[in-house]
Amino acid sequence: MKKADSTALFSARMLEKLPLPVRNSLDRYGEWLGLAREVETVAVAKSLAPSSLRGLILRRGKQGVPTEFQASHRASIDWSCPSDQPEMAELYARAKRGQWDGDSLPWHTSVDLDDPNLHLLPIDGLDIGVLERNGVKLNAKEIQKLTQSMAAWMLSQFLHGEQGALMAAAQVTECVPFFDGKLYGATQVVDEGRHVEVFRRYLDEKLEKTYQINDNLFVIIDALMRDARWDMKFLGMQIMVEGLALGAFSIMYKMTAEPLLKTLLKYVIQDEARHVHYGVVALREHIKELSERERREREQWTFEVALLMRNRFMAYEVYEEWFEGRMPRAAWREMIESSPAMREFRQVMFSRLMPNLREIGLMSPKVTADYDRVGLLKYASGASASQLTGEAMVAALEQSPRWSASAA
């Protein structure tokens, strides 16, 4: 696996002589080529290539119209209505008890965007020095506004991810082979709808701004929605996207000092913990029954998608809003990569993912060595979703320090 470094495709001296818009275009092309070089497995490249074309090059997520596609998965109805999966039945019972109403959140909470004491994210979470070295000076108020934009961008991606999860949950409910799994799936559809509701409402009413979907997030959701294999949908949505989202929600919950957002995230986290658990239960036995070739393909797909997600969420939408034409796109990327809050996000996202991969049997010695090489193995020893409740997860977050040692 090679580290993505699009700028290395063009010499620095050559780039410096070019006008900024051209440099930015080359930077974007360099990223496309970098992506192609990053994916090592043919099967993974084949499964992601059409979605990458639609998301990265044609940018369908930003065309301003609904994305339409023909779903190709196989659905099932079991007329014998069996009790066939006790763990899912228990999860269904827990999900029913755990329902909450988005309208009941304390929406009256004032979120004054002009209040210097409003800290949606820590003000020192961005590496502002990089901006200054590139000739962009921001005063304290502008830094606060930029931090708010980063929070709005993250929450916007949560919103788009949740809409993807809503559609995926509906698909997964159709194709999951367990009857108890279908009952549980119905609750997850409701959960995802509620998450879309509360994130959209928070963005519309409180932050007053919503960003477009990130191209890389579009690629992953597009690929999962079109994949015909039910276990790949589960693996992609329930384990990868939900697992990474759970990590991202958790870190934002830990960082934010805004009480309404904290409450909202707390409820969402408790739902998400069930969703990931569902994926683990569904896949644990299934993966054992696959041929070694099929298992390896899923293992490799998971590893490569995990790295793509880690390396490619660079908040370019915020760059385009704030700094397009003022400084190079590559400098913005440098700032994101070196900012403590963003580093923490990228790292901690994996703390919820790795134990689940271990639990479902996608951590063979070969791929374990790959994870070790890219510095993610340290997360594999944590508790998996089947061993953790949402309450325990929130309690652990409340006890942990704001910055982890690895991100400092």
Place this chain on the structure above:
Amino acid sequence: MFNGRLQQWSRDLRSLSRTLLGQPAPALLRSGRVGGAPAVVRMVRATVVTRTVETPDAISLELRSLDGALPAALPGQFVTVELDGDAPKRAYSIVAQPAPERVVIAVKRIADGAVSPQMHALQVGETLRLRGPLGLFVVEPDIARAQQYLAIAGGSGITPMVAIIEALLVLEPQSRIALIYGNRSAADTMFRSRLRDAAARSNGRLRVQFVDEAWTADSTETSSQGRLDEATLQREIDHAGMAATAIALLCGPTAVMQHARNVLRGRGFAESQIREERFGTPQATVRSRGAGTHTAAVFVGTQRYQFTVAPTQTLLEGAQAANVPMPSSCTMGGCGACGIDVEQGELVHDEPNCLTVAERASGKGLACVARLVSDCVVRVPNQRGPR
């Protein structure tokens, strides 16, 4: 089908050419405030969408605003309602807000009332005007708080309590609530089965003690028989097992509120722990003690204004008629923008309103719901907005 594909390819081509030319798509999907609570509480038209009979003399009405979303209600707040025609306005607690543009209120019929019989006559599809949510008799749930709440309600005083209790059960999972709820009989008890079911589902976090004056066949679950007097309240609070550190919430007839205050004070409840909502109109007091026109002297900053207030007017209405620049906002006693300090004379206030017990005790008032019982002198403390 083919047309659809052609349009998609055309969009793809435009998008690709923009990308190649270094013209990114707009970063923002939308900006600016979308929906949500308006900054100023305004009067809206609303229609009745559901009418439910709760008891022989009480109904619930679900009202839908025809003018967009209402602000999110805090548990315990009320709306004021004006019927078409010249019926006076009345305040009704919000039992639930199932959607941003919908509120559910409960109305108990008062035989010789000026408004409640007309409210009972309302049918689905009929319209009225409402303003709100207003009021400071609220509990803002805090997910991290572990608190004991002692709610004491008499008759229709249950309406704000229902919203508060249901919010606490969901949003304050470590707190416990005991409700002592007095009525004439089981059949006259609003939301009896709703409260009983909530208690059954609450894992012991909600305890409901019904106190019925008349014992009937439906009274099997009643905690005790009698009126909510001091002796009954002493016994019921003992049963509830609430410490003096609990927050007490009171709403009901004046006599019940007075008994409850006496009992709570005797048990060591601090004034700051007792919150109450009053319903009622001050006309009787005005009629018996101060009928007639009175003179008001009002200090706004360094200016002194003097004007007369007719028996049918509030202090604010009198000031507005005399072009006196007194601050105001909701005009319903719900926002506090028209707060005054009463220096001389006697005023009574339309209830409910947002004055706290401490504010009442220290001579604060609200010009928009204040009626003069005698000549008076008041001062506008500082220019301020709604709280």
